[in-house]
Amino acid sequence: MxxxxxxxxxxxxxxxxxxxxxxxxxxxxxxxxxxxxxxxxxxxxxxxxxxxxxxxxxxxxxxxxxxxxxxxxxxxxxxxxxxxxxxxxxxxxxxxxxxxxxxxxxxxxxxxxxxxxxxxxxxxxxxxxxxxxxxxxxxxxxxxxxxxxxxxxxxxxxxxxxxxxxxxxxxxxxxxxxxxxxxxxxxxxxxxxxxxxxxxxxxxxxxxLPMERKHIELCARDALASKGVIPDPAIIKRVADTKVYEPQDNPVFATQGCRNVAAKVNVSSPVNPV
Ligand SMILES: Nc1ncnc2c1ncn2[C@@H]1O[C@H](COP(=O)(O)OP(=O)(O)OP(=O)(O)O)[C@@H](O)[C@H]1O
Ligand SMILES: [Mg+2]
Known part of the structure; x- marks a missing residue:
């Protein structure tokens, strides 16, 4: 476990x-x-x-x-x-x-x-x-x-x-x-x-710990995999791009972490093969 x-x-x-x-x-x-x-x-x-x-x-x-x-x-x-x-x-x-x-x-x-x-x-x-x-x-x-x-x-x-x-x-x-x-x-x-x-x-x-861009990408990958599709790097990048990163002068942390990432994946990949 x-x-x-x-x-x-x-x-x-x-x-x-x-x-x-x-x-x-x-x-x-x-x-x-x-x-x-x-x-x-x-x-x-x-x-x-x-x-x-x-x-x-x-x-x-x-x-x-x-x-x-x-x-x-x-x-x-x-x-x-x-x-x-x-x-x-x-x-x-x-x-x-x-x-x-x-x-x-x-x-x-x-x-x-x-x-x-x-x-x-x-x-x-x-x-x-x-x-x-x-x-x-x-x-x-x-x-x-x-x-x-x-x-x-x-x-x-x-x-x-x-x-x-x-x-x-x-x-x-x-x-x-x-x-x-x-x-x-x-x-x-x-x-x-x-x-x-x-x-x-x-x-x-x-x-x-606050999540960084690479963690958002992993959450997006998981969300795609759970839909049964091969994770597409372009979609993963698009989802990570939609996030806001903080603080302004050193934007390393994704606000609200992986919350809504699954929903963003759905929007970014409208064709659902399942
Ligand atoms: N560290 C993580 N690793 C993998 N997936 C995550 C992680 N954090 C969040 N997620 C994904 O985001 C969704 C929302 O996260 P979760 O509900 O666990 O947040 P939380 O920390 O309880 O936030 P809140 O303080 O708003 O209650 C989870 O169902 C999961 O899919
Ligand atoms: Mg919670």
Whole structure:
């Protein structure tokens, strides 16, 4: 499954290096001392949801549709700030039910930057090292938090790194981790001020790096291949050309990453042979 991640996820070597190994070792540990908590952070279209889907597929036969995976989207499931007390109770119930049915349950929280800190606080007991809570042991569960927190810090770090003439692939998690975590603490909403941060309950902060032109080209190639056509370099180039690159004085990062690349491929190759 690590192979599947490295061939399908572009430009995110840190994800390959740390996410799957962390998940595998947690799954292989017969008695982990706490639930695994990973925060995937970065700008739009860099692959956070895509990676969570691949992780789900690697772990559960039915992938994201497995009944042991619960996915929550802040703007849908926790939309009303004045309902936080109700959401807290419902969320705790859903987590308990799921873990009682499968102790290896996985919980994916999308748009964590939009979640009320009190709601995140309600997760604390489940990700702490309690051996059991009312007879249920939550320590084999996995929690993935997806957010845009820390985006500015990540972009600045990578830009400085590339401008210094260094290779993107040489960036290590240690180089970045402090900054990404700091980004999550600094930006309003989500993990900031949450008990998960105060009590150091997030095991890994994983930065998703801004995508460069070559990554857009790979996404375009994949989109063509998934339509069953031999990737045409002219179409790939056209799709990459339609993207806006930033910052203005050194335009290396594609805004919105690979988001919409599949749609752009469809527009650029109107003849659908399938
Ligand atoms: N690193 C990547 N490698 C391969 N494909 C990618 C990558 N990033 C994005 N994509 C493609 O772009 C689509 C959109 O990406 P995704 O939904 O994962 O972005 P995101 O990081 O969750 O963004 P947002 O912050 O807007 O939610 C994916 O379904 C995938 O097809
Ligand atoms: Mg997303």
């Amino acid at each position: 690590i192979q599947s991640l490295s061939s399908r996820v572009h430009g995110q070597h840190l994800v390959q290096d740390v996410v799957m190994p962390a998940i595998i070792s947690h799954f292989q540990d017969p008695q982990p001392n706490k639930a695994l908590v990973i925060s995937l952070q970065g700008e739009t279209g860099t692959g956070k949801n895509f990676v969570s889907q691949l992780v789900a597929e690697a772990v559960f036969k039915k992938g994201l549709t497995s009944k042991y995976i619960r996915k929550f989207i802040a703007s849908v499931d926790f939309k009303l700030m004045n309902e936080t007390d109700i959401y807290k109770v419902e969320l705790a119930d859903k987590i308990r039910e799921s873990v009682m049915a499968c102790e290896r349950s996985m919980f994916i929280f999308d748009e964590v930057h939009m979640m009320a800190p009190e709601l995140l606080n309600a997760l604390k007991p489940f990700v702490d090292s309690h051996t059991e809570i009312h007879g249920v042991d939550y320590r084999k569960a996995t929690f993935l938090f997806l957010s845009n927190a820390g985006t500015t810090a990540i972009r600045k770090f990578v830009l400085d790194w590339l401008t210094a003439g260094k290779q993107r692939a040489d960036i290590t998690l240690e180089d970045m981790e402090g900054r990404v975590a700091a980004g999550a603490f600094e930006e309003k909403g989500g993990l900031k001020n949450s008990d998960l941060i105060k009590h150091a309950l997030v095991d890994l902060f994983v930065p998703f």
